[in-house]
Amino acid sequence: xxxxxxxxxxxxxxxxxxxxxxxxxxxxxxxxxxxxxxxxxxxxxxxxxxxxxxxxxxxxxxxxxxxxxxxxxxxxxxxxxxxxxxxxxxxxxxxxxxxxxxxxxxxxxxxxxxxxxxxxxxxxxxxxxxxxxxxxxxxxxxxxxxxxxxxxxxxxxxxxxxxxxxxxxxxxxxxxxxxxxxxxxxxxxxxxxxxxxxxxxxxxxxxxxxxxxxxxxxxxxxxxxxxxxxxxxxxxxxxxxxxxxxxxxxxxxxxxxxxxxxxxxxxxxxxxxxxxxxxxxxxxxxxxxxxxxxxxxxxxxxxxxxxxxxxxxxxxxxxxxxxxxxxxxxxxxxxxxxxxxxx
Numbered sequence: 001x002x003x004x005x006x007x008x009x010x011x012x013x014x015x016x017x018x019x020x021x022x023x024x025x026x027x028x029x030x031x032x033x034x035x036x037x038x039x040x041x042x043x044x045x046x047x048x049x050x051x052x053x054x055x056x057x058x059x060x061x062x063x064x065x066x067x068x069x070x071x072x073x074x075x076x077x078x079x080x081x082x083x084x085x086x087x088x089x090x091x092x093x094x095x096x097x098x099x100x101x102x103x104x105x106x107x108x109x110x111x112x113x114x115x116x117x118x119x120x121x122x123x124x125x126x127x128x129x130x131x132x133x134x135x136x137x138x139x140x141x142x143x144x145x146x147x148x149x150x151x152x153x154x155x156x157x158x159x160x161x162x163x164x165x166x167x168x169x170x171x172x173x174x175x176x177x178x179x180x181x182x183x184x185x186x187x188x189x190x191x192x193x194x195x196x197x198x199x200x201x202x203x204x205x206x207x208x209x210x211x212x213x214x215x216x217x218x219x220x221x222x223x224x225x226x227x228x229x230x231x232x233x234x235x236x237x238x239x240x241x242x243x244x245x246x247x248x249x250x251x252x253x254x255x256x257x258x259x260x261x262x263x264x265x266x267x268x269x270x271x272x273x274x275x276x277x278x279x280x281x282x283x284x285x286x287x288x289x290x291x292x293x294x295x296x297x298x299x300x301x302x303x304x305x306x307x308x309x310x311x312x313x314x315x316x317x318x319x320x321x322x323x324x325x326x327x328x329x330x331x332x333x334x335x336x337x338x339x340x341x342x343x
Contacts, residue, residue: 006050008177009041012059014142016042018073019063021136033062048176057226070224074143075114076135083111084224088154092216097159098205101128104151117151119205123332125166126205130196132171141172144196149184152198153227157219160210162236162281164288165200167295169193182246186239188295201291237277240267242288260285294330297323301339308335 016026030038035055041047051059064070069078087107094100098119105117114133119126130147134140148168156163165187174191181189185198211219241263263285264271278284293315300311312323327335 006052007056008180009047009049009051010176011142011145011180012038012051012056013042014139014175015056015060015063015072015146017138017142018069018071018136019067021138022067022073024063024066029062029066030059033058035059071112071115072143074134074136074138074140075112076133077112077114079111084150085220088216088220088223089213091158092209092211092213094209096205096209097155097207100158100209101151101155101205115147117147121202121205124202124330125199126202127197127199132196139172141170141175144170144172145184148196148198150224150227152185155204158209158211159204159207161207162238162283163200163204164238164242164283164291165198166291168198169195171196182243186242186246188246188292188299236281237267237274238281238283238288241274241278241285242292245288245292290326290330294327297327297335298331298338301335311335 019026019029026042027036027039030036035058038051038055038059041049041051060072063072064081067073067078068081069075070081070083071079087104090107091100091103094103101117101119105119109116114135116131118129118131120129121127128151130144132140132144152163152165165185167188167190168181168185169190171193172191178189178191244263244266245258260274261271264274267274269277275285278288297311297315300306300314306314308324309320312320315323317323317326324335327333327338331338333341
């Protein structure tokens, strides 16, 4: 089964945690949903098979109906069926992505005491944080990953373009299926971190909402499971190029020497086609490379005691002044100021 059209059984187990806590008869749930074949896979802890996205969507819908809860039983107070739809009605007239995200955070805050969203802006970066109290102390890998998938895919739909993510962090420990994350989120990942957060370019927040109440209706006819079942590869050209470059992340010489022509060849496209499609998505090859260099620079500044000159050299800059200018352009801060504020 192709990975981009399926999810690992481990993720399915995590999704069922809330239902199991509430003593839902899982075997009966699977039988009534036409998914009886999953019983053997779920009961075999050594099984590492995959489940199709279509079947995963059927299972999610069945859980919501049985629990009357769009949070799959993970929160202290259920998110009643229709919560996501009403939130979308509340944000569709927001005007731009910033107001839409802030309004969605406000809406969720009214619906739940255990889940809050927060939007922070600093320099050229925007950061969306998920605060989950996890009142039942369940495996939170599914619920946190799901919320990120939903909000990122929803944001892309609202502005009608892919979002180039800078990095994403999770509080939960690295799961047994870490290879799934680069396909869902083509950016550097961190597990067992202090916060659940995804970072992207701040300029996206000012982009206008391209949807309206009329386009929202067909969108909601298959949501939110249509979004949740996008535990799949980001097929945008931006995402594909970034994944190719991420394979060389940490190997700065290879990253810098990776030519645009080589990328186009790996994608089996002409350079003209790749350049045009990147432009249509609001990005460029240089911007993607810069986003990786910026993330690497921030990591070195936060986690190591290297001098600015050493970091500049590691990133391929001929002199520290050139690195400082580039870093300020990327983040709005000088390298020294950035390091000081993160201490």
